[in-house]
Amino acid sequence: MSKANSTETRQREEEDEQGSAHGAAGEQLSTAPREERPDTGAGVPAMSVIGWVRWFWRQLTSMRVALILLFLLSLGAIPGSLIPQTSVDDMKVQAFKEQHTTLTPVYEALQLFDVYSSVWFSAIYILLFVSLIGCIVPRTGQFVGQLRSRPPGAPKRLTRLPAYTTWRTEAEPEEVRAAALAMLRGRRFRGHEVGDAVAAEKGYLREAGNLVFHIALIVMLIAFASGQLFKSEGGKLVVEGDGFSNTLTQYDDFKSGSLYDADSLAPFSFVLDEFVGTYEKSGPQRGTPRTFEARVTYAEGADGAERKGVIKVNEPLVVDGTKVYLIAHGYAPVVTVRDGKGKVVSKSAVPLLPIDNNITSSGAIKVMDGYKDKNGKKTQLGFKAFFVPTFAGHGKGQMFSQFPALDFPVLALSAYQGSLGVDSGLAQNVYQLDTSKMKEFKDEDGELLKKMLMPGEKLDLPDGAGSITYEGTEEWASFQISQQPGNGWALGGAIAAIAGLAGSLFIQRRRVWVRAVRGADGVTVVEMAGLGRSESAKLPEELGDLSAALVTTAPVAPAAPEKPDAADTPDGSAATDATNEAGSRPVQPAEAPAEGAEK
Amino acid sequence: MNLAAATNESLAEASNVLIYSSMAVYTLAFFAHIAEWVFGSRSKVGRTAAALSASSAKVSAAPAVKAQAGGTAVLERPEVVTRSAAGTRDVPDGPGAAGGTFKGDLYGRIAVSLTVVAFLVEAGGVITRALSVQRAPWANMYEFSITFSTVAVGSYLVLLALKKNVRWIGLPLVTTVLLDLGIAVTTLYTDSDQLVPALHSYWLWIHVSTAIICGAVFYLGAVGTILYLFRDSYENKLASGGTPGKFASSVMERLPAAASLDKFSYRINAAVFPLWTFTIIAGAIWAGDAWGRYWGWDPKEVWSFITWVAYAAYLHARATAGWKGRKAAYLALLAFACWLFNYYGVNIFVSGLHSYAGV
Numbered sequence: 001m002s003k004a005n006s007t008e009t010r011q012r013e014e015e016d017e018q019g020s021a022h023g024a025a026g027e028q029l030s031t032a033p034r035e036e037r038p039d040t041g042a043g044v045p046a047m048s049v050i051g052w053v054r055w056f057w058r059q060l061t062s063m064r065v066a067l068i069l070l071f072l073l074s075l076g077a078i079p080g081s082l083i084p085q086t087s088v089d090d091m092k093v094q095a096f097k098e099q100h101t102t103l104t105p106v107y108e109a110l111q112l113f114d115v116y117s118s119v120w121f122s123a124i125y126i127l128l129f130v131s132l133i134g135c136i137v138p139r140t141g142q143f144v145g146q147l148r149s150r151p152p153g154a155p156k157r158l159t160r161l162p163a164y165t166t167w168r169t170e171a172e173p174e175e176v177r178a179a180a181l182a183m184l185r186g187r188r189f190r191g192h193e194v195g196d197a198v199a200a201e202k203g204y205l206r207e208a209g210n211l212v213f214h215i216a217l218i219v220m221l222i223a224f225a226s227g228q229l230f231k232s233e234g235g236k237l238v239v240e241g242d243g244f245s246n247t248l249t250q251y252d253d254f255k256s257g258s259l260y261d262a263d264s265l266a267p268f269s270f271v272l273d274e275f276v277g278t279y280e281k282s283g284p285q286r287g288t289p290r291t292f293e294a295r296v297t298y299a300e301g302a303d304g305a306e307r308k309g310v311i312k313v314n315e316p317l318v319v320d321g322t323k324v325y326l327i328a329h330g331y332a333p334v335v336t337v338r339d340g341k342g343k344v345v346s347k348s349a350v351p352l353l354p355i356d357n358n359i360t361s362s363g364a365i366k367v368m369d370g371y372k373d374k375n376g377k378k379t380q381l382g383f384k385a386f387f388v389p390t391f392a393g394h395g396k397g398q399m400f401s402q403f404p405a406l407d408f409p410v411l412a413l414s415a416y417q418g419s420l421g422v423d424s425g426l427a428q429n430v431y432q433l434d435t436s437k438m439k440e441f442k443d444e445d446g447e448l449l450k451k452m453l454m455p456g457e458k459l460d461l462p463d464g465a466g467s468i469t470y471e472g473t474e475e476w477a478s479f480q481i482s483q484q485p486g487n488g489w490a491l492g493g494a495i496a497a498i499a500g501l502a503g504s505l506f507i508q509r510r511r512v513w514v515r516a517v518r519g520a521d522g523v524t525v526v527e528m529a530g531l532g533r534s535e536s537a538k539l540p541e542e543l544g545d546l547s548a549a550l551v552t553t554a555p556v557a558p559a560a561p562e563k564p565d566a567a568d569t570p571d572g573s574a575a576t577d578a579t580n581e582a583g584s585r586p587v588q589p590a591e592a593p594a595e596g597a598e599k
Numbered sequence: 600m601n602l603a604a605a606t607n608e609s610l611a612e613a614s615n616v617l618i619y620s621s622m623a624v625y626t627l628a629f630f631a632h633i634a635e636w637v638f639g640s641r642s643k644v645g646r647t648a649a650a651l652s653a654s655s656a657k658v659s660a661a662p663a664v665k666a667q668a669g670g671t672a673v674l675e676r677p678e679v680v681t682r683s684a685a686g687t688r689d690v691p692d693g694p695g696a697a698g699g700t701f702k703g704d705l706y707g708r709i710a711v712s713l714t715v716v717a718f719l720v721e722a723g724g725v726i727t728r729a730l731s732v733q734r735a736p737w738a739n740m741y742e743f744s745i746t747f748s749t750v751a752v753g754s755y756l757v758l759l760a761l762k763k764n765v766r767w768i769g770l771p772l773v774t775t776v777l778l779d780l781g782i783a784v785t786t787l788y789t790d791s792d793q794l795v796p797a798l799h800s801y802w803l804w805i806h807v808s809t810a811i812i813c814g815a816v817f818y819l820g821a822v823g824t825i826l827y828l829f830r831d832s833y834e835n836k837l838a839s840g841g842t843p844g845k846f847a848s849s850v851m852e853r854l855p856a857a858a859s860l861d862k863f864s865y866r867i868n869a870a871v872f873p874l875w876t877f878t879i880i881a882g883a884i885w886a887g888d889a890w891g892r893y894w895g896w897d898p899k900e901v902w903s904f905i906t907w908v909a910y911a912a913y914l915h916a917r918a919t920a921g922w923k924g925r926k927a928a929y930l931a932l933l934a935f936a937c938w939l940f941n942y943y944g945v946n947i948f949v950s951g952l953h954s955y956a957g958v
Contacts, residue, residue, distance in 0.1 A: 063919045067912055074908040074937070081901040081949060088896060116896050160682075167677040224894065233891070291799075314800040314889045325891040480891045487893065494880040501873045528677075540681045547677045556677065 029509060029533055060127065061134035069128040076124055080115035083107065087114065129221060136214050143207050151201035153194035154513035158529035161513075163540040165547050166527045169554040173524050176516035179553040183546070184512065197515035206533075209503020212496055219493035227486040232256040232265070237478040238272040239332045239349045245269035246322065246481065266320035266483065270298035270309075275329055275475040279404045287358055287404055294326050294477045311479070325480045330354045330361055333387055333411045334471040337367050340374045340464040349474040352387050353431050358401035361387040364433040365413070365468070366420050373417070374464050380420045382433045383468065386412040399452075411470045413459055414450035415441040441465070509533050512546060516554075523557055526550070610731035611791040615784075617724030618745055622780050624717035625773055631710035632696070632770040638706060639698030640849045690834060692855040695766055710769055711759065718752045721780075725749050731791045737807045738798055740946055744783035748776040751815035758819075765863075767854055771822050802885035809878040814938055816871045817910075821935035823864035824928045831857040831925060861928070865917060868931060872910055879903050898949040902941035909934035 059065050084092035093113050097104045111118035158164055169176065177198050184191045184200040191200030234251035236244050244250055246265050256262075276293045280286050294311040300319055309317050316323040332349040339345050345367055352363035367381035390403035391410040399412055418438035422428055441449040441461055451459045458469035510532035519525040528550070530543040697703030725746050729736035736742045755772055758765045833851040836843050843851065854860065882903065887893035894900060913930040916922035922930075 063915065064921065067916055067919065067922065070908050070912040070915070074905040074912070077901050077905050077908075080896055081898040081945070085896060159680075163679055163681050165677040165679045312799075314802075314885075316888060316891065323891060327891075482891050484892065487887070490893065491884070494883070498873055498877050498880065501876060505869045505873060540679045544677075544679045547679070551677065 029511065029531070057134065060131050066128065066131050066135075069124060069131060072124050073128060076115070076121050079112050083112050083115070085113060085115065087116065125221070129218060132214055132218065136211060136218075139207075140211055143211060146207075147204065150192050151190065151199040151511055153199050154197035154515050154529075158513060158515060158527045161529035161531050163530040163543040164528070165543060166525065167547075167551070167554075168519065168523045168525055168557040169551075170557050171524055171554040173516040173518055176524060176526055176550070176554045177514065180514035180516070180550055183549050183553075184514075187546070189512065196517050197513050199511065199513050201509070201511045203507050203509035205503050206507040206509045207504075209500040209505075209507065211500070213500030213504055216493045216497035216500055220490050220497065223486040223489035223493055227257075227484045227490065229257040229259040230486070231482065231484040232260050233480065233482040233484075235327065235478060235480055237351055237476055239351055239476040240272055240274055240474040241349075243269060243271035244479070244481075251481075252478075264483075266322040267302050268298060268300050268304070268319040268322070270296045270317070270319075270324070272296055272477055273308075275477045277329060277404065277475070289404065292326060292329060294329075294479075311477075321485075322481060322483045325482070326477060327480045328354075328478045330359060330476055331387055331389060331406070331409075332474045332476045333385070333409075334474060335365055335383075335411075336469045336471055337365075337371070337381065337466065338469075339371055339466040345370045345466070347471075349476075350385065351476045352385055356400065357404065359389050359404045360399070360401040363387075363431040366422070366430075366433070368420060368422060371466070379417055380422075380438075381466075382416040382418075382420055382435070382438055384414045384416075384433050389473075394452075406473055409473050410452050410454060412450065412452045413468065413470075414448050415459065415461060415468070417441065417465070508538060510539055510542070512543065514550070524554070526554055607731045607733075607791070610727050614724045614728035614731060614791070617720050617727060618780065618784060621717045621721035621724060622777060622784070624713055624720060625777050625780070628710045628713035628717055629770070629773045629777060631706050631713055632773060634706040635696045635703050635710055636770065636850070636853075637703075638700050639694075639696050639703035639853055641698065641700055641703075690856040690858070692764065692859050693767075693851075693853040695764070696770065696853055698853050707766060707769070710773075711766065714752060714769065714773060715756060718749065718756060721745065721749045721752070728791055735804050735807065737811060738803070739787075739789045741783050741787040741789045743807070743811065743942075744779055744787055746811050747815055748779045748783075750811055751818050752776055754812075754816050754819060764855060764859075767826070768819065768822055771826075772819070775818075775822075800885060800889065802881060802888070806878060806881040806885050809874055809881065813871050813875045813878055814942065816867055817875075817935055817938055820864040820867035820871070821932060823860050823867065824931045824935075826854055827857055827860035827864060828925065828928050830854050830860055831928075833857075861924070864928075864931060868910060868934075869914060872914060875907060875910065879907060898945045899941065902937060902945050906934060906937040906941055909937050 084096050086093050100107075107113060111120070115121055155161070171179075173196070177193055177196075180198045181191050181193060181200075184198065187202070189200035189202045190204075191198055193199075232254070233256070234254035236250065236252055238244050246268050248254060248262055248265065272294055274295045276291065276295065277289060278291045280288045280290055292313050296309050296311060296317065297306050298309055298317065298319060299306045311317045311324060311326045313326055316325045318324075330352060332351040334347070334349045336347040337345045350363060350365050352361035354361050363385050365383040365385050371379060371381055373379050386399055387409070388399060388401035389405060389409050390401050390407040392398075392400070392402050393408075399410075402408075416433065416435055416438040420428075421434045421437055428434065443449045443462070449459075449462065453459060453470040455470055455472050458467045460467045510530055512528065512530045515527040516524055528543060528547050530539045530546075532539045695707070697707045725736050725742075728742060728745070732738075737746050751772065755765060755768060830851050833843055833847060834857050855863070879900075882900070883893040886895065886897075886900070909930065913927055913934050916927040916930050
């Protein structure tokens, strides 16, 4: 192993078995550092700090450790797919924690609810990427060196190479070499004449692809990480006719990365003009959604021109780098509440949450201000609301919707009065009614007052307490508004990674030598041999084609004497010697086919 | 509208009939392959044993094999001599399941013909299914499974048509295709229908089709790897002077050499790996449009990533001393197991955003 290669460089990716077996001829056929054998004691550290650091660095950048890290990375990703993750679904995590009280502290200590941002998972991929950088930097240097130098000269005995051919010709040796060089260059080999032979090489893109692929991985990682740090993501429910403008206070919920700056919210606004949902009308999949469309009017900037847009499930609206996604939809019955004097206290569309696929919905209608009871005392009203867009019909089954579209809408209400509990300062779910401080309205039988309303119908509260009217139904849509920088870089990295990968896997790097010398009888002897990174079937084929091309300018001379036979080369010992010169380690027979070096 | 619905149903019906028919033909192909192997067992070749005992006499002999490259030229073409790298165990490939016997070969040919027929029928089933719903036929696990086996058999037939030595894969392939179709028509079956809005995207064509192709071709690689492991232990046993069992010798003797099998599965896996990378990236782009983030550690995404890392580890391991050979082969199998879990396991046992209709 040459000293320059063995000290610091990384034993990554490929081992050039073929290369070392053929001495200088195969040298640097790739930049892959030679593999150190595990038993050579290469890693025994000197007892100084620097020795330890060097030892650690060599270990980290070794192929073996890289493999172990890759393995750990895939192993470490598994729990995140089986245990609910906070970043994916917080509700599920809460439910899991309530169910498993003994496991939860253990999982929390191991950060198993946040696997992908946990210390240990980060440690694995950071080590892997350090290891990767430790590999790429020296390899890039070597590759640049190879591009600036020329392919090495022909080995003494071309017969030992994996593919070999020879013939005699009447052409002059100089002519043959010139023709060979021209022919090889014509086929986009890099070649030059060294002594009595032409040396040529092709397929540098393999190494380039390999480096591009690994660099692209780093670019993708950085893009992803910066995206996570600077991203912002919020949700907003909008009823038809209402609008949203992109400021922090407008969001229903908002998450952001740790380096996010609230001032960087893109200024824009939109109004939900109409939501359109269509559903399968018949057949076994009746009720399955077919289209969801939110038609909006949006304006860029604080007072930009208004434009129309449509947001669909797979087609977000993109405004100024921010994407608006359609996430969910439902119904919002419009109700009017009047007090005992007939004065309108509130009129609003109240969004209700769907609880099944046919959009049976539930929620609460809360009247917080402006209502006075018959004695003129200020109080609050609350209604539990249950809504079905398509009612089964009176006396037919329960209050569950039969179809997701608004075919036969019915709103069921039950009424309460008292304190809604909104002034206690505790955050309250807008879809639930806290009746702990409220009194039920009673009907004539002394039961809780409730009624099913069709559009236009009203529920009268007893004793002149007022009324609530179901006016009609609007639809609502909820949107996710997110901003994540670095997407372009991630995409660019991904494309580069695929291109590089294809190059490094599909392109063969190989060398060809053509030697032409005058034989003892004055006839020129041409020898051609090829050497590849791997033992590919294509190499002899290509050599055959090249020789056929050369034969046109250096035709085979008749009555060729007996060809040099491969069997006449001393085998065994000689081959081992050659290896020793170059690689300072014996090639062991058990050491497997060099085909592996094809990667 | 009603008329259209009726046509759709009759096409869906036709698709089911075609899938069941293809299963019947695959079953016939299966029996023909069995007959091929049985008749082939009558030959006693023992070339591996001979080659291995010969090569152990002169350990690193690096035997030269003469190979005539091409034969197109009118001009006399110089002969190319090839030689294996020193240290390579130079064992000839087995003669194939038929073992060089006439009857075995006949049944083998019948099996391949039947496989071609079954493939065409199955492909017809997939296409009619697609026509019945007028969309890409891979929106649920049933459709995915029937397309998966069609592509796997199709890739095998393409390799055969390219005159590659792959007939040895016939029996294991047909067996597992039957298994796959059996599961598809029994437990995974879903009536043909339209897509939910979330799947309305041209990315369905790109992302899911490449996922199917990758799986099908990775599968061929995995079969090659398993056979490599068996054949390799057989060769090791012979090389160390042991005598394998009669059945083992009969079967193993007819397979390609361990080195050839290893090379086969490596090439397959390496060829598909960039496509698998592309599949994940295409999925990420679609996720960016559909869910508002391109990578969100959804279980399906996690397992695609794990599969990717496992195949990357295999490709690296295969070029590393101390890992190449059997250890790398185990990694390849592990990687394919990850792919399988990603398909069946994640869909059935883990809930996530990739929930398919009907399961």
